[in-house]
Amino acid sequence: MKLLREVLAYAAFAAVVGVLSVWPRYEMVSQDEAIISFTFSHAGKRIGECRTLTQEELNALPPNMRTLSDCPRERHPISVELRSGDALLYKDVLAPSGIWSDGKANVYRRIVVPAGSHSIFVGMNDSGIDGDFEFQAAANIDIAPGRNVVVRFDEQQQQFSIR
């Protein structure tokens, strides 16, 4: 009898392990929803112009520090906006990273949207000048349930892609 109880106890232990390793199911998005993943890492323009050093200035520098131009380190924050039709999905002004504000600004957002037809627009301004976006893209996409649409900025091509 004791042995039977022992077997039952181990069976209960195995059941707990087996069940909790897969159940309850986790619904990440519902059956009629999809995801728009919005990501990029981009450095804003420098806050000032680079200046070419004179020969005297270069001579005054140690040999290993003689670069021809002197550029300000700090960069502009980046304004960014993501829309689906009239609905604003994301809008922010992203500060440059780093303690000298000289690094890339980056963003990553996972946005749940209803499946169906979407007119997606993305725009970015990296020069700190008010007005139109310097980089922008738009696309009409029919998003199937569960699909992951990626909106990202390609640093090499210097343009947004929506796919």
Add this chain to the structure above:
Amino acid sequence: MIERVHSIGRGVFRLLRRPFSRAFDSEQNPLNYLGALTVFFLWIILVSGIWLLIFFRTSVSAAFDSVEYLTREQWYLGGVMRSLHRYASDAAIITIFLHVIKEFVFDRYRSVRWFNWVTGIPLVWIVFPLGITGYWLVWDELAQYVAISSAELIDRIPIFTDSMAGNFMTADVLSDRFFTLMAFLHLIGLPIFLVFGIWLHVFRLNGPRINPPRRMMAAVLLCLLVLSVVYPAVSHEAANMAQTTQVLRLDWFYLHVFPLIQSWSPGWVWVLLIGISSVMTIAPWAPPAKELQPAVVDLDNCNGCKRCVDDCPFGAVEMVPRTDGLSYSHEAAVDSSLCVSCGLCVGACPTATPFRSRSALIPGIDLPDRSAAEIRNNIIEQAAPASAEPRVLVFGCKDDREAGKLRRAGANVITVNCMGHLQPSYFDFVLSRNHADGILLLGCQDGNCNYRLGAAWTEQRIARERDPRLRKRTDTTKIALSWQAPWSDFTGAVATFEAFAATLREPPVATGVLTS
């Protein structure tokens, strides 16, 4: 306040006690071997993991296929190994969780035990990433979810200039080198820290229990094997960056926090995790345990025999070169920062004998708060005939809540810090000097002794297997051992006492260990 929390926790363990004590003998009860069982699960994980490694391919395109090969085509071995690997990992989380809760509710984390408690916290921080990186390697839809969510969590740490989660948006940006990194972390990096961490966790303990009994190991392994065959672990579909899996079969043992990353935010999840860890880290001092009077060495009576060093459960006694000019080479020295005042060193000291009549009873090592002489005086004072016959003298642990009940049942009860506090010559003293007809020792069962080794040392000393041994002239049928689980409600102690008293009324037939 904290005592109230401990009390509620002990109530929960009492609920667990019933089914477990019905199913298992004390020495086979998994609740007594939670730490050791965790180590055993790690062995299973290691062995099964080596098999998986032989066939696993660390690249984006081949990882999933290699795991599928193991699961489907080599199901009879690779599939079983994969399931064992996973289920042993899950089981380890259960034993770790219960181990932490048990040590907390039975107040085994404060005082000198803070070190074992605090060094256990980084172990938890290693075990979870170890399991989580394992899920990455499968590179199925679950891995995709785990990878993106983990990356979102890591991105919240304000030291990275690029978003790690951005690397999982499209298949073309994910490189094989990333898998190599994950494999390194899962197979080498984290396991090395884990092994070192376990060593650190137990290295202050004398004789840590690393392995559970063989029968229990066999039973647990068989249990997981059956589960692996009946309900094998399988993958989701292969990872697809263009798609988001809507419903996932999460392993809640490891991934319970992941849904919070989406429903709260990565920042709040960090607050939760760091908050829990911080609270646990300061728990030994919030509030601190009562100050304990450490054991003291009396050099005039210490002959440097080293038994106290061998028996101390926390390594608080060490032998140092003699300082008083006596002819012995060494003397005992107590590290008061490690001493828990359990008295096991006194129980091991050959000079802690109550038979001394010409000199004061001052053993080589003693507890100022509960001296050997004081215990002898208690025995002599309580030798007067009790209301019940036969006269049973009960030695109970100091925290024993049953002492009052036993007193009402007619027993003389003397409390000691731990059963191992009593040197065996005390039993001889009680019986040979006719201070009682029988002795009942009411202590915590092995594996649950508040001072780890008290029950084991007591049994071995009475069985004459460990020094100082019980004298041969002492009739062991007049000594009963009643070991109780700490979560026990001790309802059986009175019955045990009465059963033992009944045996004393009749001629003894055999030595027995009474349990309730």
